[in-house]
Amino acid sequence: MKTFLNSLLLFAFLFSSSLIAQTAVSGEVKDEASNLPLPGVNIIVKGTTNGTSTDFDGKYTINLNTGDVVVFSYLGYTTKEITYTGGSTLDVSIAEDVAQLNEIVLIGYGSTTKQDATGAVEKVSDEEFNRGAIVAPQQLIAGKAAGVRITTGGGAAGEGGEIRIRGGASLSATNDPLIVIDGLPIDQRGGAQGSRNALNAINPADIADFVVLKDASATAIYGSRASNGVILITTKKGRRNQPLKIEYGLQTSLRQVTNTVDVLSADEYRSLQSQPEFDPSTLGNASTDWQDEIYKTAAGAIHNLTVSKGYETFNFRANFNHASQQGPLLGDLYERTGLNSAFEKRLLDNDLKLTLVTKATHEEFNYPNGGAIGAAVAFDPTQSVRDEFGNYVQLGDPLAPANPVFLLQENQNKSTVKRLITNFNVDYKFWFLKDLRFNLNAGMDYAENDGAEFNQPNPNNANAFAFRNIYSGLNRNTSLDFYFNYKSTLESINTVVDITAGYGFQEFYVRSNIDQTSGPNVTVDTDINRNALQSFFTRASFDISDRYLLSAVFRRDRTSRFANNQWGTFPGASVGWKITNEKWMENSFFSNLKLRAGWGVTGQQEVGPSYGALGLYTPSRNNQANIQFGTDSSGNPIFINTLRPEGFDENLKWEETTQYNLALDFGLFDNRLTGTVDGYYRETDDLLATVPVPAGANLTDLLLTNVGSTTSRGLEVSLNGVIAQGENFNWDTNFNITFQEREITKLSLSDDPNFFIQQGGIAGGVGNTIQLWRPGYDPTTFFVFRQVYDSNGQPIEGAYVDVNGDNQITEADRQAYKKATPDAFIGFTNNFAYKNFDLNFTFRGSFGNYVYNNSASSLGNLATVVDAAGSYQPNAHSSYLDTNFRNQELFSDLYIQRADFIRLDNISLGYTFELSKTTLRASLTGTNLFVITEYDGLDPEISNGIENGFYPRTRDVVLGLNLTF
Template identity: 30%
Template sequence: MLHNINRIKVIFVAIIEINMRIKSAKLKKLLKCKVLFVCCLFISLISFSQTIIVTGVVSGSGDVLPGATIIVKGQKNGVVADFEGNYSINVKETDILIFSYLGYKDKQEIVASRTKIDVVLEEEARGLEEIVIVGYGTQKRKDISGAVSSIKNEEFDNVKANSFEGSLQSRAAGVQVVSSEGGPDSGFKVRIRGGNSITASSDPLYVVDGFPLPDTGLRSNGSTGLGNSRVSPLSTIDPSTIESIEVLKDASAAAIYGSRGSNGVVLITTKKGKKGKATFNFESFGVISMLSNRMDVLSAQEFVDWRLEFTPWDPNSQNPLVGAYRDEFGNAVSLNDPRIKLNDWQDRIFRTAYTKNYKLSMSGGAENNTYSGSFTYADQEGIIETSRIERYNLNLNFDQNVGERFKTGASINAGFIKKNGVVTAATEDANGRSGVVTNALSFSPAQGLVQFPDAEYDNEGNLLSFRNGDFANPNRILNDNINIGKTFQSFVNVYLEYKITDGLKFKSTVGGNIYYNQGEAYFSEKFGWSAQVGGAAFTGKGLGLGVRTEQSLNFRKNFNGKHTIDVISIYEEQQNSWETISNAAFGFEIPGVNLGNLESALQTNPTDSFKQKNQTRSFITRLQYDFSDRFVVNLAGRYDASSKFAEDNRWGFFPSAGFAWKISNENFFKNNKTINDAKLKMSFGQTGNAQITPYRSLAQVRLASYVYEGNQINTGVGITQLQNDQLTWEKTSEFNTGLTLGIFNNRLWIEADYYYKRTNDLLLEVPLPATSGYKTVLKNLGSLANTGFEFLVNTTNIQRKDFSWKSSFNITFNKNEVLDIGTADQIFIESIGSNQIGDDYIIKVGEPLGSVFGLETDGVYNYSDFVEFDGLTNTEAATKIRTDAAVQGVPYFDVFYTLKPGITKVNSANYRPGMAKFKDQNGDGVVNTEDRTIIGRTVPRHFGGFTNNLKYKNFDLSILMSWSYGNEIYNKTKRLLSDQGVPFPNRFGIIADRWTPENPDSDIPGVFGEEDAALKGNAYSSSIEDGSYLRMSNITFGYNLPKSLLNKVSLSSLRFYASADNVFIITDYTGFDPDVNVGGNQLTPGLDFDAYPRSRNFRMGLILGF
């Protein structure tokens, strides 16, 4: 009997749940007989009792739950809690009350003789009932036929990432988030299910509270001058004001944004007010950050040893290099000699940095309105001296019912960032344009005895710069150069909703955004490359504006209790513009006068300006049909026109269809005790991409002036682009199938998705025979594919009254392959970081995007490769090479020998041991540029994250781990620091183990070893490294004061927490950090050069609620 009762209870609860959810009388009718039957059963078990009034408060997660429903078990009647969570209900003593609230587990209380019952509901494990924002509306997870990742605020709020991408990182399957660098406001590269495009952008569409961000202006780095640092497009948003982040991954999900959805859509929803008591929160935290990993460079002694080898002693030499570290007899000077200036430059530019963050927020709501507002101030220092950002953020939301039928609301988000930056991710390694990190690594750790003619010194004789400023004193760069950026960004959305009849709504939305940034940089007239031009000032301003209107009609109705349809039709227009103006001025002669007085410059370059505008007009419709809560069909279509294409090819149609089968709602499944939720889904659809710059379909004639009479500039123009009426949308077709399982009452939740997507008609910058007069043309040509598998498991490992432990694990496998790029079988790309290496990335059919192209290194030529050393031991060989050098009167590395027959040659005339050796790929016996091959693949085989959340009483602990496996990194810093052909700069630590006559077992070329091979214009495989890593990304430990204590001090909540970011990392990578991707070029991923290193952070904070 007891067993039966339990079963009945379960069925009963399920029925009521369905009733609550669908609120459909007709469906109830269907279930009526069952209900009656159950009621009869139930009633027969209970005896008659007296009617009493029960009151109480319903709360959950520390908040009251206004609108929670309270139902008497077994009866139809129930009540709803008011704004403060209070309820009052007439019941019998024997009744059982069922408390329910969306997102929380139902709770039952037997009334017994109590008249006050306060309940605290427990949050429900993620399930099919979860509400998911899907763009132009919401859906329940159970009704979704596409692939959507949803990350709720509670999952990332504890971690306090600096930007929303940090909140997203390693939490959503299929979403790859790679940091550009480690600085205070560094941007990220976000790829949803791989890169889909080559020339057009592969960045996803970001939608903030329904407003799609324009694709222009995002690449601006918020400062100006040199360097390629990237910032997040939403850097002005305080991540703690975000309620949820939804990622629409497949065509069915993204179809509603069809024309712009091919790279996936990231929906960001900010926190809204809730009906109920007004709350007021104060939050604050402080962070201490320090460098997490030093780069291994030569120690001062190792550097001096290298220098002594580089310039052998020669008493007759007048070369100042020779005497730099020697006395007049040629003996090496000791580093203890006070004349040698020793500096550990990494120690001198990195610091312990402090961050402060304060936030005030309030929210609440009455019968007909809700509101919320917050203000955040953050002051964050970077671990490189002088780098710092300050952020001010304001977020306001309100919704108001006006009468029965009207509803209106607005949301405003505004942020201002002031940045004091340093140049990182620099473009070039020569001409001194490299950034401070590179200079700190490469600046000489031991300044010698002589002063060089092409170097600059300060009054105390400290070296300031060398070789025309190619290398500059890192401390002076930080102190004398200025790099300031100011950014303002705001989003505003206003809507008016009108309920025409039951189920039919009209909504009109107007939204806008404004993005303004201003950058100023000054490079000192006192030293370095900029001294040659008397100081260089760069200023730039950019303004982005977007306006969007949306008119939608939404119809939702249930027929017969079986058929539910939900149709939305939308008309939308959006107009975006992006304009910049920038100046460069040189020659500042008044000390201390520069950016504030540009007219004092001796030379000012002509002002650069840029104005772009584009428009989109769209008709959108989406139909969702649900049959008896078992089958769901989603159909969506979007018909878009973009001004970027010529009239006849402007419009594109993007359809999609999705189908879901909620197996667990089938009769045959209802008795399954193990699996409580099961859903199969499948979708197919097409999305588009027009993320190219405007004006690409027009003929273009651009400025090309000429100088007559020696100095008279005459304006001229030249043709740069032909009219292209054929240009149209790039289209991605995607197939997705997935399975969702909830097991053991959702304590085990599994989502698995497989997808195949193919982008056709790529908007591709196609190489042309140059005889055409154009190197490339933008055409719809070629295709590429991404295939992948995503897997998400959420588990509730332990769920007890005082102790819970939940885990979440996700993993993504994505394979990217270029299928077709037209006549050209390859396209080369040159990455930033060196003006001495060309064509180091390649796009090739059959290979993934992001392949590094160059020569495979093969150690060094060694004694055994030469005729002259045949039969000699290593010691004898070393003696011979030293003797030959002495006889010829040259350093040992200028003595050349005869290669044995059959030994691979390089593009050189002379050979010697210790010279770099390369693999002869085509087997012709000589290594030259034709032996270049793919030497690195930067796409990971899989990546993911693993989160554990533990709660014990009022304590909580969360641990986040993340990894990436199988990706390679092109460490261009290593390449620069492996150079052994110029005397001045310091080098990578491994150079200490270079080849020398006495150390012939080394694979690392000796002094001039790479120079002599004369193939330096190419990438080498020795700078390709495994970028796999496993990181303990975050540990947070928190404590919430118990209510009893709080009541005494009239607080509603108080939380203390401590956390650590980047606790440790397991990796073989030798750069600062393997989570790196410098520069703005999406075709050169996995590049590390001059990157701002990552910090390890320790954070303490509190959240105070009134």
């Protein structure tokens, strides 16, 4: 007993001595990048249980002894250890662990880690986005991901962009990827009538990341809509235990067109008087560049105000934004006002998480008269804009176009789009089995549009009518899906099992109304389309010994679009081998090495809004197809409206795309250099295409049916490097290159290899085309005569190669020649940071693609000027000065021009001012600063490869200010 009391006294003495030796230390933990306090940071003395955490203001207090090693850890941040050497204050800054933050990637109805992904999945996060006054979200990732090509439609206000993942898989059906926003798949047909871009309802500043699913093993979980790839967009949400954060951002911009169509100047046009066929009496006394008259320097401004805060069980984020962007064409304006909010609530000891995300936008479009672009190209440059009385100069000929400035100033077309995208998610971990989760996602995308278009009659034509069009529409997309997920580690076999099974239902409703008046012609019409998709899906993944990965996907879809083939089955499978986790690779040169392969079947069912499981009957309108049945009591004829049956294929079914994928992911120098080499092969069968059918075989001579096949193959290489990483200077880079080729392998029901369908309508005549679909060729291949040149290399007018040797030039001598699709395209990004300065830039390039210069082919000749109907003499393209062609040579390969290019797409310089509790970043950004190309037309980057009436792209200069406090 005495010994025990002595021991107790000794312990009490030592314990009190240790308390006396300890010092109460206080401090604050901040984010190294933003200098903002971090709540909830875990702080512990290494090797002990002595610990605490920071409060909502990032502050803490802990008792320490000299020499204690204090460990600061926080989810998503690099753990920091500091040896305490004395003092009552210890302030610490910790940095985000980029590798850890990027480790989790969405894969559709779930997530995985980068190292465990077996499909072709690529994530582009907020810090990697292109900068500037961006209103179209797809422009954030242009040039950032291998296999993904984004082409803007031009410089119009609010213009979006064409997205192609691995080139697309269809012909007549859409080649757009399926886009899923916070778990809600949006309508692939556009999402909202009256809008230039379906994604404009999403504020780019509100997006956290894009995840691109490229191969079939990754996209098969989305089944019937995934042949063209899937893009998952996740918007920003507040963080748990986050202090109140207020952010304000402003971007102001100026935009100018980078190029215009090269037509004859006023002096060059006057020189045509030397031609005997030219009528000099039509010449004016002015020198007007009509394209200068219709394009102006456009201004824009984007405002973002964001408030976010997080508690232990609740966090929220709310963003108010307003974007105003002018297009360079007179009268072109886009405005968006939006409110985005995200709320997360955790209940039942964090086993239940409820998330509500809502985006409400009000968009206004002022569409200019697009005909003014063509009118400005063709209008007589010797005429002035207005006469001495201030009236618009018109040419007086009924067949002449109206004054281009008149078209823009006196006509109007305004559209308003109100859109609500909302999504409610329930995620629950069962109390009796924590490895089992239930996830429910209910969403709606609702849009209404109203618009009015009023066009004055052509002043040159006394018989022309004014045109009035009042239009409106409604798009409603509702979705409900749920799934169960079980993920557990089976210790007995050293395997992680991840199993998901679920059900989904989605319905689309579209209504369009028009009320058009043009003189005595009145058209009032309402079109309604409604279709639904029902789905069952499952996925099982296995990680064996942290080395071998297996994954299998199965989806069963039912659509209301088809009559007799409503059900489709879409399987997928993939494997992976984490080679660096093998024992014999422990001291290897690689810090990461993974081999993966995949296979899958996906579908395509987007054949237009009017196609359904039942045949269509079109009612007669305006007494144009009515039948007389007798007369009334006054002897007047009685007409009965008729219903006209349309062409219909009751056996229509899905397109089916089978894709194979093989890839190698690698990392060197502790992952300072990482990369992926990814190859794929894809076959699409039962193409949804509109083809001619024999007379009497159906109710139309052109029928949408399943016919033909295509194949495509490609190689994608992506490299990411951290070149410099230090206290004051950082430099990282990304380079990606994609090689691709695509061809039609079958196009007719009879397997006729010589059968082809002409495509690609052009200006210069009625019904002319310049491209063709034909087995063995890319779908964008041009169809031309081979031009003959003289000894000086000058083209000989009307002289073409007699391909078949019959001593005459006929349609049989037209040949498939070149294509609009590039053989390869690249993206190259660099990010620099020196102290408070940051600089980043992105180049994009395309190689092996060609463009048909329709502006030159249709206008680059004398006949366009002197043979115009009536007394009107339009302007000519300046290529006439080189060729001296008398007549149009629309189908000459002379106008198929190589369109390789390298474009400085985006460059941004910024400086961050660190104030007491506030940070201010000022930036200067330029977009589309220059293009290196041999193409002498308007722009080498045109999606369909035909330059005609193209709205020129702009060069933007943007000043940005971002304030955080």
